[in-house]
Amino acid sequence: MWVNGQLSKLPLEVQPELFYEKMGDAHSIKENMMCEKKIMGSDFKALGFFEKFTELGWEAVLSFKGHSNGDVYVKSIMEWMSTLTKDDGNDPPKTITLSGKVNNKTVTLSPATMRSLAKFDSKADSFYQIVKPIDYFSHPEKLVASNVLNTELFMLNKGEEMKRDNLKPNVRLLLSYLLTNVTPRTGDRVAIRKWELPVLYALMTGQLHLSFRQLVIMHVWQARNQKNKKLIPHARLLSALLEKHGALRPGEHAFRKPHTVFALADVCKSEKILYKKTKLWHKIKFGDGVKLKVLQWGKQAPSGGEMDDQDSSDEEVMRRKREAGEIVGAGSSAQVEEPVRSEPRQSAHSWCGFDDAMQARVESMRPPEYVTWEPFQQSLYDQGSRLGVERERQHNELMAYQRAVHIGNEMNLNLWAYDENQRRRHNDYCMGVPFVQNPPYVDYSKLPPFQPGMVRPPTPQVHGSMWLPRVYSEPHFQSSYPFRPPPYEYPSQQQSQQEQQSSTAQQQQDPPATGGLADIFDMSSFYDTLSSYYGGPKPSYD
Numbered sequence: 177m178w179v180n181g182q183l184s185k186l187p188l189e190v191q192p193e194l195f196y197e198k199m200g201d202a203h204s205i206k207e208n209m210m211c212e213k214k215i216m217g218s219d220f221k222a223l224g225f226f227e228k229f230t231e232l233g234w235e236a237v238l239s240f241k242g243h244s245n246g247d248v249y250v251k252s253i254m255e256w257m258s259t260l261t262k263d264d265g266n267d268p269p270k271t272i273t274l275s276g277k278v279n280n281k282t283v284t285l286s287p288a289t290m291r292s293l294a295k296f297d298s299k300a301d302s303f304y305q306i307v308k309p310i311d312y313f314s315h316p317e318k319l320v321a322s323n324v325l326n327t328e329l330f331m332l333n334k335g336e337e338m339k340r341d342n343l344k345p346n347v348r349l350l351l352s353y354l355l356t357n358v359t360p361r362t363g364d365r366v367a368i369r370k371w372e373l374p375v376l377y378a379l380m381t382g383q384l385h386l387s388f389r390q391l392v393i394m395h396v397w398q399a400r401n402q403k404n405k406k407l408i409p410h411a412r413l414l415s416a417l418l419e420k421h422g423a424l425r426p427g428e429h430a431f432r433k434p435h436t437v438f439a440l441a442d443v444c445k446s447e448k449i450l451y452k453k454t455k456l457w458h459k460i461k462f463g464d465g466v467k468l469k470v471l472q473w474g475k476q477a478p479s480g481g482e483m484d485d486q487d488s489s490d491e492e493v494m495r496r497k498r499e500a501g502e503i504v505g506a507g508s509s510a511q512v513e514e515p516v517r518s519e520p521r522q523s524a525h526s527w528c529g530f531d532d533a534m535q536a537r538v539e540s541m542r543p544p545e546y547v548t549w550e551p552f553q554q555s556l557y558d559q560g561s562r563l564g565v566e567r568e569r570q571h572n573e574l575m576a577y578q579r580a581v582h583i584g585n586e587m588n589l590n591l592w593a594y595d596e597n598q599r600r601r602h603n604d605y606c607m608g609v610p611f612v613q614n615p616p617y618v619d620y621s622k623l624p625p626f627q628p629g630m631v632r633p634p635t636p637q638v639h640g641s642m643w644l645p646r647v648y649s650e651p652h653f654q655s656s657y658p659f660r661p662p663p664y665e666y667p668s669q670q671q672s673q674q675e676q677q678s679s680t681a682q683q684q685q686d687p688p689a690t691g692g693l694a695d696i697f698d699m700s701s702f703y704d705t706l707s708s709y710y711g712g713p714k715p716s717y718d
Contacts, residue, residue: 178194178197178198178403179403180403181403182401182402183195183198183400183401183402183403184261184262184401188261191258191259192255192258192259195254195257195258195400196254196258198403198406199254199406199408200406202250204406205250205254205408206250206431208362208406208407208408209248209250209408209411209433210356210360210361210362210407210408210409210410210411211242211246211248211356211411211412211433211435211436212240212241212242212356212357212410212411212412212413213353213356213357213435213436213437213438214241214435214436214437214438214544215238215353215437215438215439216437216438216439216440216544216547216548217473217544218472218473218474219438219439219440219458219473220238220438221473222458222470222471222472222473223346223349223350223440223470224346225350225353225379226238228379228380228382229379231382232299232378232379232382232385232386232388233297233298233299233303233304234296234297234298234388235298236294236295236296236298237296237357237358237388239294240293240294240296240412240413241412241435242411242412242413242415242416243412243415243416243419243430245432245540246432246433246434246435246540247415247430247431247432247433248411248412248415248430248431248432248433249415249418249419249424249425249428249430249431250408250411250431251425251428252278252415252418252423252424252425252428253408253411253414253415253418254408255276255277255278255279255425256276256277256278256283256414256418256423257276257396257399257400257408257414258276259276259277260274260275260276260396260397260400261274261275261276262274262397263275269306269307269308269309269390270306272390272393273285273286273393274286274393274396274397277423278418278423278424278425279423279424279425279426281421281422281423282423283417283418283421283423285392285393285396285414285417286393287387287389287390287393289417289421290389290392290413290417291389292420293413293416293417293420296388296389297387297388297389299385303385304385304386304387304390305384305385305386305387306387306390307319307374307386307390309394309397309398312371312374312394313370313371313394313398314370315370316370316371316373316374319374319384320373320374320377320383320384324377325373325374325377328377328380328381329343329344329347329373329376329377329380330342330343330344331343331344331466338367338368338370339366339367339368340365340366340367340368341366341462341463341464343368343376345460345462345466345467345468346380346468347376347380348462349440349443349460349468350376350379350380351368351372351376352438352443352447353438354372354375354376356438357438358375358388358391359371359372359375359391359395360395360407360409360410361407361409362406362407365447374386375391392409392410392413395409395410396409396410396414411433415430432536434536434539434540435540436539437544437546437547439544439547439548440453440458440460440547441453441547441548442547444460448463449461449462449463450462453472453548455475456471456472456475456477456478457469457470457471457472458470458471458472534562534565537561537565538558538561538562538565541561541564542557542558542561582643583644586641586643586644587641587644589640589641590640590641590644592638592640593638593639593640593641594640596638597637597638600634600635600636600637600638603635604634604635607632608632609632609633609634609635610634611634612634614637615633615634615635615636615637617636618633618636
């Protein structure tokens with residue numbers, strides 16, 4: 177029984193079972209899986225974060241997205257983490273590596289294997305400071321002095337309490353990205369964890385050179401080793417590592433997790449922050465009243481005497497709105513900041529069935545600039561995506577239905593031809609006409625008038641479907657589909673000379689029972705599917 181302490185201290189044979197027990201069911205595992213986000217490059221550059229990541233050699237962290245379509249091999253990651261062991265090497269913590277098994281194949285998480293996925297830590301190895309895990313997680317003051325952390329990261333007028341609302345505005349936004357891509361965790365997002373302070377300090381000041389690859393190793397081992405951490409960190413990175421080494425569970429279907437984009441509009445919406453985007457600026461107002469104004473990437477700040485964000489036509493519109501009481505403020509450019517509005521996930525205006533699969537497809541179709549659009553533009557784009565997906569689904573269903581109807585008609589035509597040919601042979605037999613299985617074509621316009629006593633030619637045969645084979649091979653009669661006719665078992669009789677001289681075209685029209693179209697286009701599986709699709713009518717023959 178695992179009550180507390182580290183999982184690695186328990187017997188090796190019970191560790192996998194206890195790890196699975198800690199993580200819970202499949203739904204809980206997927207909920208606690210932290211998948212790296214893509215970034216909106218323009219927003220990241222406007223905030224100055226892109227340059228800060230580049231200074232540490234972390235630019236690959238921003239561009240890495242794992243599998244292009246969002247696939248994550250959850251079961252393989254779980255099996256790998258459940259068997260994880262740590263090797264300190266000859267110079268810890270620099271040489272620490274983690275090794276786990278998937279389908280009896282060992283995969284190692286190390287700085288070298290991560291470098292094979294992307295150019296993480298692009299600076300020289302001597303540039304980075306390798307820290308001890310105990311100092312990183314529990315004693316950040318050993319890495320950076322507490323007063324320095326407080327000065328660089330916190331608003332001093334709010335005190336030094338470990339809350340996000342006490343951080344500087346741009347540091348709060350940076351932390352939102354770190355919580356998924358660098359220092360992943362779940363749970364309380366209001367409080368700050370000790371290990372997040374050195375990472376924030378390293379990025380904001382560039383004075384502490386942390387290694388991203390070492391952070392990944394430490395966070396993966398901590399998530400696996402602690403009882404109270406139900407978390408899969410860096411899921412896309414681990415999935416890409418296992419896929420690259422071919423260590424996946426046999427027959428596993430990847431869990432498709434569409435990429436989400438880190439953009440200012442989305443961050444503000446998820447954290448209930450007031451956000452407004454004007455022609456030049458990103459304007460943000462936090463819940464505690466703190467404001468942040470950031471110039472958009474690629475825009476130039478107005479010089480003295482120029483209007484900020486508005487031209488003359490905008491000024492006239494604002495004047496009329498103030499006179500109508502719609503806007504309160506003395507300045508010509510005063511605007512009431514409004515919270516970011518999000519489109520309902522499902523509304524009464526949906527034109528089609530809506531479920532999780534549809535939601536995932538709609539979100540995957542959104543371009544990166546989607547978050548910068550107005551709500552009505554987002555609604556129109558999503559509605560177009562839904563209609564496109566619905567049209568595709570309806571087209572596929574209609575094609576399947578039409579194919580089933582067509583095959584049913586062709587099968588019915590074959591059965592009718594079979595019955596008519598049986599009646600033809602029966603009538604010829606009763607009238608004493610010699611048996612001919614497949615009478616050849618006869619041009620009656622060239623025959624002399626029929627006289628009593630003349631030999632009566634066989635009745636012309638009836639042709640069946642030109643699409644489905646008319647002569648069935650044995651595998652067809654092993655199926656349970658009731659509409660299949662019995663085998664063509666005719667009496668063994670000597671065919672006439674007229675039958676032997678039938679044309680080559682007629683022989684091609686009626687191929688032999690073995691090695692013909694029936695063996696090439698074996699429709700047994702489709703007949704069984706068709707039977708289950710319609711529920712199966714009663715047999716035509718007793």
